[in-house]
Amino acid sequence: MNSEAGIKPLLSALRGERQTPVPFWYMRQAGRYLPEYRKLRAEAGDFLNLCYSPNLAVEVSLQPLRRYDMDGVILFSDILVVPDALGIGLRYVEGEGPQLDALGWRDPLPVYSREKFLAHLSPVFETLKGINAGAPANVTVIGFAGAPWTVATYMIEGGSSRDFTKTKSWAFHDRQSFQSLIDLLIDSTSDYLAAQVDAGADIVQIFDSWAGVLPETALQRWSLAPILEIIRRVRQQYPGVPVIAFPRGAGVSYRDYAASADISAVSLDSTIPLSWAAENLQPHAVVQGNLDPLLLVRGGAPLLEEAERILAALSGGPFIFNLGHGIVPQTPPKHVAALSEFIRGWRV
Ligand code: CP3
16 A cells, blocks of 8 residues: 555545545546557557456556546456456457356366466566556556356346346356355455455545346345455455445445445446435445446536536535546547536536
8 A cells, every 4th residue: 555645635535534625536447549559559459468467458547637637546347357357358359358268157166276367467566566566646546347147247248238147047046056156256355355455556446347137135145245245255354445335237236336345335326316325325335426428428507517416416525526427439538628627626
């Protein structure tokens, strides 16, 4: 962790202090909407090669900071490097997204070797060291991982899915063996995040992008409980490290994540009503969010009007401005510049 932590506005917000101006960063702030990313990506050839080449990954992580004045820099990587490091075959097919060698209900689980797993991911830790050396002192370094539920869906479906039939069938038919898979992901993800903090991440975010497809009991069991167990284990090594949870689509169940004393902040998807969040979530946790990324494609007055509404509703408590999901590739970079200047200049 950075010893100059006190001067980082995003970190201060995560410790519960209201900040003026409001700190901000954007999910997927590095990526295909930036021409300088596309250039480096073409040179690297393969997306995974980019993730595992520290020099390139450091450069890609820092690219957005050269254009915009954000308060956070997120590690450039992907949530699926965890199954990759567990030995599940992974490739990214141009235009089709990730494809994995699907894990079947009755298949043996990979045997976890902490040493081999962390060795496979050592380029990620090198990347974090490089980001730490290259980022301005007031910028918070953000590590991340996928939550066990979301990573399990990719492992079982073999990629993205519409209805998660295979994953839910396994979880509902054979709770015990599904728990073994979740436990494997708890073990590996806890080690992975602790190693990221060791390599210089000031904070970490846990992405549960598909939390919203689970009914209540399953949400508690497969999304919330594993996230809490991971936080508990990371904090055994790094007490007090701030953790942001992003249970996308969780609706009113966001309240359960925010109410947990161990989750420092909840990242809101764009569907969460602002007044409800201010009343029900902000008294218990820092909130982050939640501009619809497609408004960033639209730009102009509709973009800034919505940004104003979000700032007005949530900046009364500890708040970090972000999007409700990642920046999409068709986003004009100048809209990101306009939004960033607007947030920076905004006062109550
Ligand atoms: O936010 C950042 O800038 C950090 C980098 C980051 C990436 N993926 C880079 C990436 C982060 C935090 C992620 C998280 C991630 N990856 C999630 C959780 C957040 C979410 O979006 O819900 C998920 C579900 C994934 C899995 C994944 N990776 C998918 C479904 C895809 C294909 C879809 C797409 O946008 O292409 C990826 C590929 C991926 N991850 C790219 C990037 C920049 C595009 C790769 C390319 O350059 O072609």
